[in-house]
Structures are given as C-alpha cells and as structure tokens.
Amino acid sequence: MTDLHPVIAKVTARIVERSAPRRRKYLDLIERGRDAGTNRDKLSCGNLAHGFAASEDDKPIIRSGKAMNIGIVTAYNDMLSAHQPYGRYPDQIKIAAREVGATAQVAGGVPAMCDGVTQGQAGMDLSLFSRDTIALSTAVALSHAMFEGAALLGICDKIVPGLLIGALRFGHLPTILIPAGPMPSGLANKEKVRIRQLYAEGKVGKAELLEAESASYHGAGTCTFYGTANSNQMMMEMMGLHMPGAAFINPGTKLRQELTRAAVHRLASIGWDGEDYRPLGHCVDEKAIVNAAIGLLATGGSTNHAIHLPAIARAAGIHMDWTDLAELSDVVPLLARVYPNGSGDVNHFHAAGGVGWVIGELIDAGLLHRDILTVARNDFLDYAREPVLRDDALVWADRLTEPRDPNMVRPASNPFSPDGGMKLLAGNLGRCVMKVSAVDPERWTIEAPARVFDDQDDVLRAFKAGDLERDVVVVVRFQGPCANGMPELHKLTPALGVLQDRGFKVALLTDGRMSGASGKVPAAIHLSPEALGGGPIARLRDGDVVRVCATMGQVDVLVDRAEWDARTPATAPPPPYDTGRELFALFRQHSDLAEEGASPILAAMDAEIG
Template sequence: MTTLHPTLTEVTARIAERSAPGRAAYLERIRAASDRGPRRGRLACANLAHGFAAADDAGKQALRGRTKPNVAIVSAYNDMLSAHQPFEAYPRELKKAVARAGGIAQFAGGVPAMCDGITQGRDGMQLSLFSRDVIAMSTAIALSHDMFDGALMLGVCDKIVPGLLIGALSFGHLPTVFVPAGPMASGLPNGEKARVRQLYAEGKVGREELLEAEAASYHSAGTCTFYGTANSNQLLMEVLGLHLPGSSFVNPGTPLREALTRAAGERVTAITPQGGEPTPIGEIVDEKAIVNACVALLASGGSTNHTLHLVAIARAAGVDLTWDDLSDLSAVVPSLSRIYPNGEADVNHFHAAGGIAFLVHTLLRAGLLHEDVRTVAGHGLWRYTTEPRLRGSELTWEEGPKASLDPAVLRSAEDPFSPDGGLKLLTGPLGRAVIKTSAVKPEHRAVTAPAVVFDDQHDFLAAFDAGELDGRDLVAVIRYQGPAANGMPELHKLTPALGVLQDRGQQVAIVTDGRMSGASGKVPAAIHVTPEAALGGPLARVREGDLVTVDAVAGTLDLHVDRAELAAREATGRAPQGPEWTGTGRELFAAFRATVGPADAGASVFPGVPVPPEEVSVVRV
C-alpha cells in the first residue's frame, strides 16, 4: 500500500479537526433524514396522489407501493448552451434505464443554466456567480417533495455543477449520481483562437475574422474543449467519486456516451437503500474526498473559479476548506497536464493521452490521493483508474493506461511539468488573493509597477484603445468587482488587451477583487482579493501611481505605501448602485449582494460551516 504524502496527511487532518463540529452536525442531520423505506410512504394520501397523478398506470402502481426506489432527475438542459444541448433526450433514456434496474424515475425539476462565454463583458455576467446559489436552491426545490430515494444530476458548465452539488448536499441522505454530456470534438486550436483575439484587440483583424475563429472553436454540441471551469467541473466530479469512472470526456452522440448514460441510471438505482448498496452523497463528500478534489484540480491546472466553488461545496457538506489548505497542497502537488490555457492541447487530447484514469493512477502511486473513499462506483478510488469500453453491446470497465500516451500533454508524478500545482495564495497589505501560475512564464511571475486604477473593466479597455497604457510597466487595479459590489463578474475580456501589452515587452499584472476566468492565462492575475473594495478593503484606497508588487514566487501582494498613510486615506471610487444596478435582471439580486460572504469563504449566500469570529475580516454595515 502506498504511503500518503505527509503534507496530504497533515492538511487532511487539520481540515478534519477544524471541521469536526460542522461535519458532525451535518452527518447527524442527513442520517436523521435517512429513514427506512421510501420517503413517499410517509406522505398523506392526498400528497402522494398529487405526486403520481401524471404517471402512467404502471408508474402509479409502483409509486403507490414501497418496494421500488423512485429516482429524481434534475436537469440544466437548454439548447442554447452547447454543453447542455445533449441533455434533451437524457431524461427519457434515464427513466428506461432506472426501470430496467428495478426502479422508477421522475423528472423532478429544471435549474437555470447560463453561459459565461456569452455573458463575458456584458451586464449578465454580474449574475453569473449568484446563479450558482440560485441553482442550488432550485435543486433543493426539485428534491423537496419527499418523493425520492435517489437522484440524477444533469449539468456540465461553470456555476451549474457546483450549484447542483451544493443543492444535492442539502439532501445528503439521497444517493446521487452526476451525469455528464461530454466535450465537443476538437475544432480550431485554442492557441490560434487566442492569437486572433489579440489581433482583434490590436485592430489588426476585423469582427468577421474574429467571428470566424470563434465559430471554428465553438462549433457543435458538447462542452467547449479548453480547460476552463466546465471541464474542471467534470474532472472534479469524477475524482470526487460522483461520476461513473471514465465518463467525463466521452464525446456526445457516440455509442459509448449513450451506454454510460444508461449505466448512470442503472447505478443510481443500485445504490439506493432498496437497491442494496445505499450510498448517500453526503457520506461520499467528506474531508478526504474534498482533499482529493483539490489535488486533482492542482495537478491538472484547473480553473481558478474552484478556489470559490470547492470552498462553498465543502461548506455545504460541513467541511471547512480554506485557501491556505489549497496553497499548501499546491506546494507539493506536481503539475501533470498541459491543456489550454496551460498548453496547446485540449481536453480531447488529454483524454486520448490517458485522461483521468492515468491522472488518478499516477497520483495514487505517488501517495497524493486518498484511496480509501466511498464513490458511486463502490469503495476505493482505484476504481477510477479504469476506463469504460464497449464490447459489442456490453459496457465494461478495463484497466486504464499505466503510462502516458502523450507526455507532451500528460505526465506521471515522477516526471512532472513542474513540481508544484501552479496555484498560490498571495498575502499582503492589500489583503488575500489567489493566483494561477501554470500558464504564466517564470519571467512574468513577479511584477512591481505603478498602479493604474479603474472601477470598471470597460474603462480599462477604453484606456487601452486610446493608447494610454502603451510603453510602460503597470499593474491594472480593477476594483469594486467583488461579490458584494456587482456580483464578482469574470473579467476575461481584459485578457487579450493585457496579453498585447505583455507581448510588447511591458511588465503587466492585474489585481482585482473580481474573477478572471476558468481559463486564466499568461498574465499574472491576483484575483478574488478579499476584503473587497466595496466592504472597505484596502483596494478602495489605492491611488494611481502607487507602486504595487504581485509576486507569485514569494506569495506576496504588496502596496509600497506607508501603512499609516494608507490607513488614513479616504476610499475612492464606488460600487455600482441605483440605476447602475438595474437591467438584465440585476435588480432582482440586490438581496444576494447584501448577504453574500467573502471570496475566501466561497462567495456564497449560504452560511455553511460557521466561521470563527477571529476570521471575519470585514463587518458589513
């Protein structure tokens, strides 16, 4: 048996100790909810009759009885999102699969699904992060009818999977399987897409050329193929043990994809109490599973958005995960993949090179994952070193590769691309932030330069277009972008302009209390700064020309201003308010902005694990 890495052991132990009261309370709650027999058996006759009124005769008979498990299907289907379009036919096929396995399934509810790719730079992006918690609440509503013994969650993209999981964990007594749809086939290489974006930012190509490149990249049903939040979601769900092994990156519309979808329906039926292998989701997502997810995120170079989502997910299960935990793990978890924006390959290349099966195998061999965990496939993470195969019409799982099939894309823990996971916690007089360095060249990882200060991303872009940022080193401070200010939008629209400045030989970095993107790239970005400017954080007192250091090597975020002078300064700028926070539905989310927690607690409107008073840095007034 492989010995666990001492840092993995230490981080897991301290998370468990810190989480003990919250985790115990969570487990007590979900175990109390897990009574014997179908929950629908406790409904009054009128309630139950409402629950099966629309079913066919066979369904009515099954739901009247108490022997067959009833599985809820919750879906984020819409046909605008390429990643979710394949879900249209899933409920029908899943119902058949559940029935073949001896159960019954009902479509319990839909959840909203928005696309960050469409809303980038638009007002709708200010709803994006809040949509995660709306999805969690929508999931809870879908499961609230006391009709179900298990659940199937259909979702892929950015805030959708974390929202579904947070909602599912509020019904942690239910066995739950997440069902992916898979990535689209490879299109225009991501590096070429990025090149055309920069040319457009410089005015060297027009809108037609840019649209051609974008359409060649995003060209069919399925998940976008770069390694952003959507594909990070899929990898994490698999390593958490909530997908069937090897199911994350199988393309839509293929026989194997269809077989895996049917198998998910069969499997969720088997892990209900009536199926004989009761496996509640709240028992799966524990301290070890959360640490495994962190390790997989770091080793694969995944989305910075998960420094928010994993914290929020953990808290929903009574587990207190912190940025310090992620940072300490990152120091010992090697970088094992090169998927765009951390390389030229896409997720299809990663999957072909050995994918998640090989990644899990090499991390287990290196003592960097907990093997003794529960999963929807059974006990033990070694099950996730296998790959699904179709032998005729039969779906089987066979041993996955024990060596990378393309070392330019995926490597073993013994021969990594770099010895650390490329994610670091920054601290200093400006607060706490995270930075992703896996796509940043070493010569750009420490930048000291005068601040250029903006309260709106569009003002930065206007300054770039006017040539005001040319020919000088700078740290772009984009503030009032935190969750309490305007919902913490992604600022990915700034990436091409920042990349142009860097390519011209300027030293550039960005510091923001907003987000960048799941595909954060080559420019050093100190993001998720907390405390945020809107709540009185030091960013509100930064002035044009102040010297700022972003140092991903030393882990510092420094403002070279006398501390007493900084404390005496008046805050400048302000968060959007009044008419600026209306339109595109934004006014409906005022209550979210008023109650949302800080970035390092998951930027959630849900309380989750209680935060000790000494850790609360800002009091909202």
C-alpha cells in the first residue's frame, strides 16, 4: 500500500490545525448532547407518553427504554422523482428495526425542492437557502430527544447537505444516510444536448423539446446525469456514511431493499450502549471531509459542492476553503468521465465499477485517507467492494481488478487527466472556481470584452437578438446569496454552447451558481465578494476586457486602475415578489461568503457559540 501523498497529508494537517479550536468546541458540544442533553433518559413521564402514544405494537419497546429507537428524517414527496421511492421506506425501516430488537419512528419531514423543476424560474431564488431550511427542519425533528440513532432519507442537491448540517448538531447520534438510487437510463445524453441547442437556435419547437426531456427524465429515481444529487451520493460513500456501494442501485430492486435493511441493522449495532459506538460527529472529521473533496475531484463532480462541502465541514467544527480544494485538485487524477464530462450516465458509471472502483484506486495510490471511522466497516478499503445478491442474500463481492468499461473509469496509473479539474481563480475581481474537466484545454483561457447583465433572462434576449455573436465574457451579476439567494444559471448553457460551437471564445463570469451539471463552456462561478455590497463585479461595464484563465488561476479586468477606482458600483435591480422569496429576506441579509458555505444559519451559530 502506497504512503499517503504528501500534498494530501499537508492539506489535511493544515485543515486540522486551522480547525482545532472550533473542532474542540464542537466535540464538547456533542458530548454534552449525549450525556446531559437530547436523550430519552432526560424526558419526564409526560414527555415520554407523548412520544410513544401512537406507536402501536412498538409502544412497549419504546416505553421500556431498553432498545434503540431510530429517528427517521425523510425528504419524501412524490413530485420529486428522486424522493418518490421514499414513500414506503418508513414501513420498511420499522420492519428491519424490529428484526434486531429496535424501533423506528418518523421524527419529521424536510422540504425537498427540485432544481430540475425550478431551473431558470423564479422559484430557483429559494433553492440554495432550502438547504438551511432543511437543516433547521432536521434539527426540529431530532430535538424531541426520543432517539438513539438517526436514518436520513435524502438524495438531491440541497437536501443531503441540509440533512447533514442539521444532524451534525446532534452529532452524538449514530447516523446513516439511506439513498434510493437513480432512475434507469433514458434518452442518450448527446441527443438531449443536441435537441436543447436546436431549441435555443429556434430550429425545433417546444413539443420536440418536451418529448426529449420526457425521455430523459422518465421515472422514479435520481436524474442520471452526474450533477449535485449524484455527487452527493458519491461523497457520502467517500465519507463512509452509506452502506458500502449503496449510492447507485436503482429503486424498486431487491438489492436496493436489502441495502436499506442492512443500513437499519447496522445502525442498531453502533449505538452508545454497545462496544462499537460510532457517532456522526466523530465519523465526520477532517479526514472524512478531505476524502469527500478528493472523491469530488476524482470523479468530476458538481461545482455546487465548493459551497456545500465547506458548509458541512463548518457544521462539524471544521474549516476548509477553496485553496484547500484547489491544492487537492492539483494532485488528484480524474478517474471517471460521467455525463456531462463524458457520454455515459451514473448507471453506466456504476456498471463500470463506480464509486467502489474509484475508492480502491485512490487508496492504493495513496490518494485517500483509509483510516476514517465509517458507519459500516473497520477498513475503509471494504468500500471498494460491490454489493450483490447471492441466493437472495446481500453480500459484498471482491474488488474488481480491471474496470468493466475503460471509457467510464480508469486506474490511477492511467487517468483521464492528471488533475481533478477544479480550479481556483483569483484576481482583481475576487475569488471564484471553475470546473474544467469537461472544458477543452484550448478554452481554459478566455480574454474578451465583457457584456454585463443583471438578469439571466436578459442574456437570453441578447442571444436571440444576435447581440452576443462575438468573442465575449458574459457577466451575470447580482446573483449572489445576499442578492437573490444565488440561483443556478443552468438555462444559459444551451445558448452559450451554441455561441461556442459557432467558433466564438465564450466564458461566463458570475457571482451566482452555474449547475452541478457544468459542462463544456468555461464558467467562472461563485465569484466572491458578490456584487451586492460593492464587490468588484459591480463595477464592470460593457466592453471592459476581462481575462478568465484556469491555467494561471486568474480572474481580472484589464482596466486602468485610476479609472477603475473612480467608478461607482452598479445598483442592484429591485427584487421581484412572486414566489415567496421575501420570506427568505432574513437569510439573504445574514448569509456569509460562498467560500464559507453561503449559510446564514451557520454564520449565526458561529456568532452564538464562538
């Protein structure tokens, strides 16, 4: 086994040192939670009677206090395809808990909005802060002190980070995340992109576009592209918070059901009354956070996690930043190409070897922390094994020795790219990130006049009018968390892709988000500080030459310094009031920087506990 790579060791040590005071406070906090806070021993008879009043056959066991009671926090709704399968999970979990002498109750539900439905719509202004709402809802669910363990049911973009942020406040509880899996593959990804770009050019109509989209998103399960939702599932494996190999098993299968059952059995065995206590707050440590970042880079995962991962870390008393991510990216090879970074989707990725293959290769190459505390195994290398059914029984097969499809996954000795493709850009416009794993290296540097917009719909109007038919850096500002909740700008992708295909040098620069499915157009995103409040992007004007360079890590405007300093920052456009976003005004007013997680609740928590 190869020794840990020195850069990974250095970055981890730096995070440990930087985090030490905050991490110590966090561990003290959850220790008090176990000994003197949220547990059933502290409930009065009246409290307890309320807690088991409707528990029917489980009432005597819960009442006795002699067995683990598992709190289920669910993101079920049947509008969101990824979460529709969760409708039956509570009954399955209760049956599995009884098999090992435990009980389970639905502690609470959390909202689960779909970025696929709200993408490009006004509802997207609520998307990022739905994560903080989910965290608050998770805390409410677990605050009842009825539980010795937690089963978190969530998959998609903001839902997994929100569940984790909330559950980490109850980090004394052993906790397992239980996925539901991706939908089967539908329309080929290249064809979907082709139809979208034809529609953007006006060459096909809405009926053809809807038919293509319906053939892509066609059933229960997670969307099959490698966006934020599926990157979530990969990271939970990299942190050891799933049963091994659970991420990408399709819904409604016997294997999926057996993995859920195994998760409940395992949860019942890692409580604080036994000899194998594994609390969430100890599983999520600095090494686990670094492993999640490495997995993100090695698989070309979602740029959204440049925001979510620092927020998750912060909830566990850990401080990581984009410099850490960029230094890891320089040494972590790209071992997977999953759409939009390749042609195959997550089903093809899993069939080729999937997360298990990547974990095994990274550990063998000294590129992953093997010595982390997982919920399931004593040796993290066991997460490189694949779950299968043999005679209807769940077992884990031996590791693959070769990838099943080298177009999807490769060994660390022969990667698709020597680095992870997540670049930190810094300059006189601030700090931002760019994902380049799907971008042609010839387009890593774009220097062109800016065209400045305050609204993404204005970009599309300019495109349709032919005003962007040139080399251009499209700037979309006032899209940060304080301005409008930091929506994704994914609906710009087809138009920008058309311009690039026509031979123009094109880049996007924004203080907003792009998408977990960031693709072939260079996009410098999450620019911080944001325009609202006077960030440098607020001073940009049409025609300013902007240089966006992933090779050198630059994001600069090439304007005379005296002229630049004399400029007055632009004023933010008035906010719309048509989706309930005004209810999130307090969140917008108190959010911190994207690099710190863009979280109002974590900023407030830090201020309260120090």
